[in-house]
Amino acid sequence: MSATATAQSNVTSERVFNFSAGPAVLPVSVLEQLRDEMMCYPGAGASIMELSHRGKVFVEIMEQAQSSLRSLLNVPDTHEVLFLQGGSALQFSMIPCNLLRGSNKTAEYLVTGSWGKKAIAEGRKEGDVTATFDGSTTNYDRVPKAGDYQTSSDAAYLYYCSNETIQGVQFQSEPEAPAGVPLICDASSDFLSRPLDISKYGLIYACAQKNAGPAGVTAVIMRKDLIDKGDAGLPGYLNYQNHYEADSMWNTPPTFAIYVLGKITRWLLDDIGGLEAMKALNEEKSSMVYDVIDANPNFYKGHAQVDCRSKMNVTFNLPSDELLSKFIKEAGEHKLASLAGHRSVGGIRASLYNAMPREGAQALAQFMSDFAAKNG
Amino acid sequence: MSATATAQSNVTSERVFNFSAGPAVLPVSVLEQLRDEMMCYPGAGASIMELSHRGKVFVEIMEQAQSSLRSLLNVPDTHEVLFLQGGSALQFSMIPCNLLRGSNKTAEYLVTGSWGKKAIAEGRKEGDVTATFDGSTTNYDRVPKAGDYQTSSDAAYLYYCSNETIQGVQFQSEPEAPAGVPLICDASSDFLSRPLDISKYGLIYACAQKNAGPAGVTAVIMRKDLIDKGDAGLPGYLNYQNHYEADSMWNTPPTFAIYVLGKITRWLLDDIGGLEAMKALNEEKSSMVYDVIDANPNFYKGHAQVDCRSKMNVTFNLPSDELLSKFIKEAGEHKLASLAGHRSVGGIRASLYNAMPREGAQALAQFMSDFAAKNG
Numbered sequence: 001m002s003a004t005a006t007a008q009s010n011v012t013s014e015r016v017f018n019f020s021a022g023p024a025v026l027p028v029s030v031l032e033q034l035r036d037e038m039m040c041y042p043g044a045g046a047s048i049m050e051l052s053h054r055g056k057v058f059v060e061i062m063e064q065a066q067s068s069l070r071s072l073l074n075v076p077d078t079h080e081v082l083f084l085q086g087g088s089a090l091q092f093s094m095i096p097c098n099l100l101r102g103s104n105k106t107a108e109y110l111v112t113g114s115w116g117k118k119a120i121a122e123g124r125k126e127g128d129v130t131a132t133f134d135g136s137t138t139n140y141d142r143v144p145k146a147g148d149y150q151t152s153s154d155a156a157y158l159y160y161c162s163n164e165t166i167q168g169v170q171f172q173s174e175p176e177a178p179a180g181v182p183l184i185c186d187a188s189s190d191f192l193s194r195p196l197d198i199s200k201y202g203l204i205y206a207c208a209q210k211n212a213g214p215a216g217v218t219a220v221i222m223r224k225d226l227i228d229k230g231d232a233g234l235p236g237y238l239n240y241q242n243h244y245e246a247d248s249m250w251n252t253p254p255t256f257a258i259y260v261l262g263k264i265t266r267w268l269l270d271d272i273g274g275l276e277a278m279k280a281l282n283e284e285k286s287s288m289v290y291d292v293i294d295a296n297p298n299f300y301k302g303h304a305q306v307d308c309r310s311k312m313n314v315t316f317n318l319p320s321d322e323l324l325s326k327f328i329k330e331a332g333e334h335k336l337a338s339l340a341g342h343r344s345v346g347g348i349r350a351s352l353y354n355a356m357p358r359e360g361a362q363a364l365a366q367f368m369s370d371f372a373a374k375n376g
Numbered sequence: 377m378s379a380t381a382t383a384q385s386n387v388t389s390e391r392v393f394n395f396s397a398g399p400a401v402l403p404v405s406v407l408e409q410l411r412d413e414m415m416c417y418p419g420a421g422a423s424i425m426e427l428s429h430r431g432k433v434f435v436e437i438m439e440q441a442q443s444s445l446r447s448l449l450n451v452p453d454t455h456e457v458l459f460l461q462g463g464s465a466l467q468f469s470m471i472p473c474n475l476l477r478g479s480n481k482t483a484e485y486l487v488t489g490s491w492g493k494k495a496i497a498e499g500r501k502e503g504d505v506t507a508t509f510d511g512s513t514t515n516y517d518r519v520p521k522a523g524d525y526q527t528s529s530d531a532a533y534l535y536y537c538s539n540e541t542i543q544g545v546q547f548q549s550e551p552e553a554p555a556g557v558p559l560i561c562d563a564s565s566d567f568l569s570r571p572l573d574i575s576k577y578g579l580i581y582a583c584a585q586k587n588a589g590p591a592g593v594t595a596v597i598m599r600k601d602l603i604d605k606g607d608a609g610l611p612g613y614l615n616y617q618n619h620y621e622a623d624s625m626w627n628t629p630p631t632f633a634i635y636v637l638g639k640i641t642r643w644l645l646d647d648i649g650g651l652e653a654m655k656a657l658n659e660e661k662s663s664m665v666y667d668v669i670d671a672n673p674n675f676y677k678g679h680a681q682v683d684c685r686s687k688m689n690v691t692f693n694l695p696s697d698e699l700l701s702k703f704i705k706e707a708g709e710h711k712l713a714s715l716a717g718h719r720s721v722g723g724i725r726a727s728l729y730n731a732m733p734r735e736g737a738q739a740l741a742q743f744m745s746d747f748a749a750k751n752g
Binding site for chain 2: 014015016018020021022023024025026028031032034035038039040045046047049050051052053054055085086087088089090092093094097121122125126207209214215216217233234235236237238250251252253254255256257260335337338343
């Protein structure tokens with residue numbers, strides 16, 4: 001075994017600072033637990049992946065993940081926590097299939113970037129939708145302010161994406177929905193990065209692969225009175241009611257992904273100290289990088305308007321394509337990885353999710369500062 | 377590190393023979409690779425779970441998984457391999473959504489157990505369906521023979537489940553569909569357990585958590601001419617065409633689950649020697665257990681008719697509830713775990729999937745023989 005142990009030690013030391021936009025960096029201490037429990041989950045006689053989802057061991061893991069999530073976000077009893085498959089893409093359809101189809105109402109969308117555009121396109125298939133705000137006129141560099149849009153008090157729901165991963169713009173607080181209009185949020189890329197008042201939401205969801213776990217599980221937190229709105233004729237998997245009645249075991253859930261999500265919620269509670277502490281650390285990390293952008297305004301050009309900047313995805317460009325390529329190449333030599341922007345917008349995107357350590361943001365800021373000094 | 381190494385060694389030795397019906401036993405050598413690569417996938421500087429699905433490393437893993445699957449099953453160029461989320465439950469809907477809805481045809485189902493019943497219920501929501509064969513009259517103890525049913529040459533498709541996990545009945549070969557009628561198969565619980573002639577199928581699918589990996593990914597192999605049959609108004613995730621055009625990356629795929637599936641296909645190719653060898657081993661293992669049932673006809677009562685017996689899930693009952701409880705308890709003391717039958721049918725279910733070693737089947741057979749001698 002000591003050869004394996006040495007190999008593992010070497011392998012750990014080869015880890016880079018990984019700025020991937022998702023799937024993304026996970027806490028090292030969580031990965032170590034996954035490694036140590038891989039052959040045998042304590043007391044279970046088998047890997048977690050090999051256990052029946054209906055057995056005592058996994059049911060406890062599922063319940064722990066749900067209850068940790070409830071603790072972290074102070075989820076009120078009015079809301080249910082579901083774990084589903086299909087990612088945000090399936091939520092883009094499930095939400096209008098359950099809450100718009102057949103309602104004779106219009107669903108309103110605040111479109112602030114690529115994910116909002118995808119969501120409204122799926123919504124359109126199920127009923128009347130309208131883009132109450134559309135950031136395309138300023139190339140999706142901002143989110144709306146309170147006076148920028150008006151929501152009908154008869155809307156089916158008001159939908160927004162709290163953090164646009166690709167453009168790097170983020171709502172600093174929830175938009176206001178009129179009384180009686182459920183607020184629906186795609187929080188995939190800033191979920192668990194800060195405290196939220198869940199009572200404001202009709203439904204908030206996040207695919208896990210940014211802040212909450214591996215790809216393959218989506219957390220949905222929804223108000224209980226909205227759960228049974230889907231028509232019985234919907235494809236069964238798309239009806240929230242089925243998942244609710246079966247406690248997220250309408251079919252076999254993605255057990256390993258839920259187990260990892262549970263570990264991450266424990267890490268947030270026990271190692272980080274909750275979401276206020278997480279928020280402070282995320283603000284500190286993102287400020288380090290934005291400060292370098294602001295200190296070099298003729299070299300780095302941030303994409304987002306200053307008051308809409310994302311704490312999760314810092315997006316900026318360089319003066320030329322040559323410098324952009326050089327930046328990515330030299331960053332890689334400094335073990336700063338996965339910094340290229342999304343293929344649809346280019347530039348640089350540094351994702352600073354919860355599990356990115358302070359040292360990673362520091363190393364990136366230092367590199368950016370040095371790079372600007374040498375190439376500016 | 378040596379403390380960790382020792383802990384791992386102890387933990388490995390605690391592994392039991394795990395007869396869970398799914399999620400189910402995985403090859404030890406695969407679990408060891410997952411453990412050793414957990415902190416850092418070789419050369420990637422990060423865990424596989426932390427890597428972008430669009431990066432070079434994961435794209436290669438995805439392509440390797442697809443190509444290994446193609447090799448194992450000799451998938452012809454006429455067929456595509458997709459990796460989706462949502463399990464069999466979502467396939468129950470996707471198949472009729474794409475291939476029945478709007479066709480003005482009737483879809484025919486051979487209902488041989490619990491999974492067939494669930495599938496036809498979802499099909500009914502999308503169009504006309506008929507149960508061309510319904511095993512309920514004999515309590516789902518058999519699959520139909522060639523003369524037992526008649527499929528219309530104008531059917532939208534002929535659907536069946538090759539192995540009913542809960543009842544333990546299995547098609548020994550494919551049912552015949554008339555020319556022009558696509559044959560559709562839910563092979564979730566016997567996928568990769570034996571060679572198949574994929575050219576016979578319009579679509580064959582399997583959720584991974586029995587023979588092909590962890591819960592959270594479903595392999596779909598479908599004839600290319602059937603891929604574009606879905607209406608553009610379908611929820612995007614439910615349209616096969618979207619997944620095909622994006623090479624299973626229409627949205628973020630379940631990367632870790634696909635990585636494990638890839639490892640399992642390599643294990644089948646390299647360690648087992650392909651599906652003929654796997655089939656022979658599976659026949660050997662299941663015969664060990666069925667032989668004990670047949671040798672003790674007054675004690676063990678097998679559920680399936682002899683010529684319909686599943687090589688994957690051996691289902692039987694004992695003379696009394698007391699003996700059933702005693703069997704499960706004493707089996708547990710012999711490190712034979714997860715033998716209780718599905719809650720809907722009771723009795724014993726011993727699942728002998730690919731990764732169950734010969735020694736596991738041997739130990740179970742010996743225990744059953746001893747138990748009958750002592751209690752019969």
